[in-house]
Amino acid sequence: MNQALPKLTVKDYASDQEVRWCPGCGDYAILKTIQKLMPTFDQPKENQVFISGIGCSSRFPYYMNTFGFHTIHGRAPAVATGVKLANPELDVWVITGDGDGFSIGGNHMLHVLRRNVDLQILLFNNEIYGLTKGQYSPTSPPGTRSPSSPTGSIDFPLAPCVVAIGSGGTFIARTIDTQAKHLGAVVTRGHEHRGTSFIEILQNCPIYNDGIFNQVTDKKIAADFKVELVQGEPIVFGKEREWGIRLNHDSLNLEVVDATSDDVLIHDETNKVLATLLATMKGPDLPVAVGVIYSEEKPSYVDDSQQQLISIRKAKGSMTELLHSGHTWEVE
Amino acid sequence: MELAEENLGEHHLDEKEVVDVVVRFAGDSGDGMQLTGNNFTEATALYGNDLSTFPDFPAEIRAPVGATFGVSAFQIYFGANDVTTAGDALDVLVVMNPAALITNLDNLVDGGLLIVDSGAFTAKNLTKAKYQVNPLEDGSLDKFRVLEIDITKQVLAAVAEFNLGHKTGVRSKNMWTLGLVLWLFDRDRAGTIESLKTKFASKPEIASANIAALNAGHAYGETAELPAGIHVYKVPKAKVSPGTYRNITGTNALAWGLIAGSELANIELLFASYPITPASNLLHELVHHRDFDINTFQAEDEIAAVCAAIGASFAGSLGVTSSAGPGIALKSEGIALACATELPLVVVNTQRGGPSTGLPTKTEQSDLNMALHGRHGDTPMPVIASSTPTDCFEVAIEAVRLATKYMTPVMLLSDGYLANAAEPWKIPDFSEFEPFPVEHYTKSEDFKPSIRNEETLARVWAKPGTPGLEHRIGGIERSFDTGDISYDPANHQKMTDLRQAKIAGIANDIPLQEVCLGNKTGKLAVVGWGSTFGAIHQAVKRARTEGLDVSHIQVRYLSPLPRNLEELLKSFDSILVPEMNTGQFVRLIRSEYLIDAEALNKVAGQPFKIGEILAAIHAKIATLGSNS
Numbered sequence: 001m002n003q004a005l006p007k008l009t010v011k012d013y014a015s016d017q018e019v020r021w022c023p024g025c026g027d028y029a030i031l032k033t034i035q036k037l038m039p040t041f042d043q044p045k046e047n048q049v050f051i052s053g054i055g056c057s058s059r060f061p062y063y064m065n066t067f068g069f070h071t072i073h074g075r076a077p078a079v080a081t082g083v084k085l086a087n088p089e090l091d092v093w094v095i096t097g098d099g100d101g102f103s104i105g106g107n108h109m110l111h112v113l114r115r116n117v118d119l120q121i122l123l124f125n126n127e128i129y130g131l132t133k134g135q136y137s138p139t140s141p142p143g144t145r146s147p148s149s150p151t152g153s154i155d156f157p158l159a160p161c162v163v164a165i166g167s168g169g170t171f172i173a174r175t176i177d178t179q180a181k182h183l184g185a186v187v188t189r190g191h192e193h194r195g196t197s198f199i200e201i202l203q204n205c206p207i208y209n210d211g212i213f214n215q216v217t218d219k220k221i222a223a224d225f226k227v228e229l230v231q232g233e234p235i236v237f238g239k240e241r242e243w244g245i246r247l248n249h250d251s252l253n254l255e256v257v258d259a260t261s262d263d264v265l266i267h268d269e270t271n272k273v274l275a276t277l278l279a280t281m282k283g284p285d286l287p288v289a290v291g292v293i294y295s296e297e298k299p300s301y302v303d304d305s306q307q308q309l310i311s312i313r314k315a316k317g318s319m320t321e322l323l324h325s326g327h328t329w330e331v332e
Numbered sequence: 333m334e335l336a337e338e339n340l341g342e343h344h345l346d347e348k349e350v351v352d353v354v355v356r357f358a359g360d361s362g363d364g365m366q367l368t369g370n371n372f373t374e375a376t377a378l379y380g381n382d383l384s385t386f387p388d389f390p391a392e393i394r395a396p397v398g399a400t401f402g403v404s405a406f407q408i409y410f411g412a413n414d415v416t417t418a419g420d421a422l423d424v425l426v427v428m429n430p431a432a433l434i435t436n437l438d439n440l441v442d443g444g445l446l447i448v449d450s451g452a453f454t455a456k457n458l459t460k461a462k463y464q465v466n467p468l469e470d471g472s473l474d475k476f477r478v479l480e481i482d483i484t485k486q487v488l489a490a491v492a493e494f495n496l497g498h499k500t501g502v503r504s505k506n507m508w509t510l511g512l513v514l515w516l517f518d519r520d521r522a523g524t525i526e527s528l529k530t531k532f533a534s535k536p537e538i539a540s541a542n543i544a545a546l547n548a549g550h551a552y553g554e555t556a557e558l559p560a561g562i563h564v565y566k567v568p569k570a571k572v573s574p575g576t577y578r579n580i581t582g583t584n585a586l587a588w589g590l591i592a593g594s595e596l597a598n599i600e601l602l603f604a605s606y607p608i609t610p611a612s613n614l615l616h617e618l619v620h621h622r623d624f625d626i627n628t629f630q631a632e633d634e635i636a637a638v639c640a641a642i643g644a645s646f647a648g649s650l651g652v653t654s655s656a657g658p659g660i661a662l663k664s665e666g667i668a669l670a671c672a673t674e675l676p677l678v679v680v681n682t683q684r685g686g687p688s689t690g691l692p693t694k695t696e697q698s699d700l701n702m703a704l705h706g707r708h709g710d711t712p713m714p715v716i717a718s719s720t721p722t723d724c725f726e727v728a729i730e731a732v733r734l735a736t737k738y739m740t741p742v743m744l745l746s747d748g749y750l751a752n753a754a755e756p757w758k759i760p761d762f763s764e765f766e767p768f769p770v771e772h773y774t775k776s777e778d779f780k781p782s783i784r785n786e787e788t789l790a791r792v793w794a795k796p797g798t799p800g801l802e803h804r805i806g807g808i809e810r811s812f813d814t815g816d817i818s819y820d821p822a823n824h825q826k827m828t829d830l831r832q833a834k835i836a837g838i839a840n841d842i843p844l845q846e847v848c849l850g851n852k853t854g855k856l857a858v859v860g861w862g863s864t865f866g867a868i869h870q871a872v873k874r875a876r877t878e879g880l881d882v883s884h885i886q887v888r889y890l891s892p893l894p895r896n897l898e899e900l901l902k903s904f905d906s907i908l909v910p911e912m913n914t915g916q917f918v919r920l921i922r923s924e925y926l927i928d929a930e931a932l933n934k935v936a937g938q939p940f941k942i943g944e945i946l947a948a949i950h951a952k953i954a955t956l957g958s959n960s
Contacts, residue, residue: 046796049647067796067802067803067804068804069805070804070808071642072639072666075666079640079642081636081643082629082643083643084647086600086647086649107632108639317621319592319624320762322621323588324578327374327378328577328759330576330577331574331575331577332574
């Protein structure tokens, strides 16, 4: 497309709908960042499509002045796959949450990642069911007290980024709702990636799970509890960047060492084993990794489907020829 | 009405010329009976008989050799008159082992021809079939004409020159048998020889062995001293209208109908489905035709399949999904989303025996209630059914037309019998089909996603990628005026009424119900839908030959019903509704029209026999008396 596109601004991406999340919800911050980010992609707005399932996060498309489809619980990756197959030119975004994406919709998440359909998945992880009023979710820590687990939940949680890597995901990243700059940079990287980009956004629910991510969001302590991954840079953290991460060669686990130690790991986002270890890191012993954890170039499902179609359709089908194909006979 | 059966009193091979014949090939699922049947079908079609076939195979892919539950059969009914079912009783039964004999013998008429591979009647196979005594030796088959041949031995001799070894050589048994049956009915071997050459193009020695076996079986018929009364039978050619013909199964006709629909609508079609018996063949067929504007997607599950189809429709293609009953149940939330968002969607249900896994390879019509009512909320959608294998072509086109014109999901009901059965088809002239091109909305001025066609009530189809039409849709109730989310009570009433009115209005856009055989008024109408067509048609034809005042009505449009159906049904003294379920359509008729329609139900995994419907007609007419 050679025509110059009209310059769009954040205002062009706000729909006329009143935003109805609870005051103080992390979703507001994510919405604002994404609305600001969209014009930077320099794409025709009519080609951008937001698709969601059910839950608080899944109201997101209503507030974006793009094409949007608020579908059914857990199925957004399947709907999005159909959209992308029908029109590969579209820039497709899936908005989901920890319950939508990994409980009721776990199967579709697994398969969209495995197929590497070219789209972005933003998983708003608040470790709780918000819209149904506070039940524990598949990412809630054991012991979570909720309306459906008054004596403490006894489910073991899953780690979305680890499952995403295990499913064959080709772009795995983690970021935080209120950290606009980091969120914007990670999402931009994800948007550039050809294939499924899986981005877990740690998102605060001020009503049912307030402060669950305080360790990584509270400026006073966050530096000690999270590590920002940068490709090719040593994996170090702490207020003074005094800690580093290294591989314990005996246990094959990661551990914290002095940043000056000569075996501090260098981040290599193409290393799947390292990515899996980094995605697994959590307190109290290890910091939570944010940034691009894993990135891999791999054929995308829709590209391959298109390639097959282009090759097959070199000779266009004829209905009359089809009807007369195989054995036929004449009756006079 | 109680299910009973009448003997139809056919010719049963007493003469050298017979009007029609029913042949059934039965053997182990590894014996190649379906291939044998298909080749015999081709040869019979080329000969010029009308025909109908019924493949009947087990759910197990390779059951233990010789087991009764592993018996695979292929039945063909062919004759000089119009043939619309695979036949009731068998005139010829070919069995490749004791299990095939014990499971099929009940259907062979007295005096019928039984061709037996005696080489397979070993002590081991007899035990597996639970025979205490060899039936070939105890006189229990005396009422049939038995042709006992050690086919295994004959085949090994015929293929000896190819040095294939025992195991591979024996696999040509089916072709030897086919050769014999082709001789029996004076059919040409050329088509089978050609197809063997194609099938085994990369293994010429296997092709040659099979052809040698085929020829040897044929030569055996010509030269061996056969028992008295077994000779070549002539079945006169059927009187059919001139044209070019082909055989086609319901599955292929349906697949081609979807392609035709996509061509006529001038729209891309995404077929998204998940493998399930007996619906998978639709995916297998369509994937070969992506040279048309068709793409296929094997989804991770039934729900993903319907959702991907809906996604494709949102993006401006036509999404089509397909399954059998259990899979359709899983899709129902998605179907309701298509209804709520008013997106086109075609859902094909190839019905099978239920509930649950039920009888996956057997046929039934028990998903009608689900098609009509099986969704949460007030969620109306058109439901149409195909009645014969070839009818699947037109019904598929009609499903595409209704879905795209009315922006609605459409349920197309087929079943396991229609899917696998084949019949000759006079190839239609595709240029005579009326196109119905889809128009996506493009005007950005004053655009709202709630704009609708005043006549059809269909919402606009505004696809992503169209400048100025950015909008949001979803499962939450939307305002009639703006298309935005609305929780307003009056609006929900209005939208619910609108959804009902839109589907009800389709009744004005479908043909009036016709009587397919008989008068438009009279004593008795036999009313069917779906694959019962063939058996009802033959039964009504026979009853009318006897002078009975009976008509046949077959309903394609099950929701909305044709607008003249009530008046038509009320012009008969009584109504009989045969169905392969416990009475789902008859209840619909009774509740819609307050008509005292009577049910005739069969839920055995097998299609109705002509004699069963004829018996019900006789019983019904008897209760009506001569003066009414």
